[in-house]
Amino acid sequence: MNRSFVTACASALVVSLALSGCATFDGSANVYSASQAQREETVRFGTIESVRPVTIDTSNGQPGFLGALGGGAIGGIAGSAIGGGRGSILTGIIGGIAGAVAGNEVQNHFEKKQGVEITVRLDNGSLRAITQSTDGPMFYAGERVRLLSEGGVTRVTL
Known part of the structure; x- marks a missing residue:
């Protein structure tokens, strides 16, 4: 040969x-796995305090x-x-x-992708910081958003 x-x-x-x-x-606010579909999520409302760019390492700390x-x-x-x-x-x-x-x-x-860390002041006054990928809508300080939480995973959406 x-x-x-x-x-x-x-x-x-x-x-x-x-x-x-x-x-x-x-790590997107817009993509759900099959196991996440049709599951109830807790919804909280708040206002964005700040948004900063971050890098998300998808290797989960495991050497490739x-x-x-x-x-x-x-x-x-x-x-x-x-x-x-x-x-x-x-x-x-x-x-x-x-x-x-x-x-x-x-x-x-x-194994690296662009993301954002979004700090949200909830309506009850507490602060939460959520990191997610940058696909989907852009977020800005002062914007009203929803936090969707289920099983330890929280997403920020408009």
């Missing part, structure tokens, strides 16, 4: 496995390995195609290390 065909197939497999490991957390694994495999395959004999082994090792570092950085990039 053609060596470049095998390399291309192996690379495609590794990339697809690495991408399948990317986080799917949404699929990006490094995929990048290392692709880099190793590509590196071993250069040179011959011991040179091929050396370039494969170097390619694998460089690919692992690059793959890890790519995975880290995909």
Whole structure:
């Protein structure tokens, strides 16, 4: 079998496995999981005190390995195609290390998304801060909002 065909197939497999490991957390006020649908939520009203941009890390503090694994495999395959004999082994090792570092950085990039921390003064005078993704409506200080809470999860909506 053609060596470049095998390399291309192996690379495609590794990339697809690495991408399948990317986080799917949404953290949005507008997206509900199937288990959240048709569930009663507590509704509170308040006024936004402040909004500040934040970065949401969807890896949940868990180190990712699929990006490094995929990048290392692709880099190793590509590196071993250069040179011959011991040179091929050396370039494969170097390619694998460089690919692992690059793959890890790519995975880290995909595990971060833009969000906002919204501080709301409830009608009873207490303050609440809720962090959620930035899709959907923009929120501004002074705006009246609803806080929807269920099972420890709170969303800010208009």
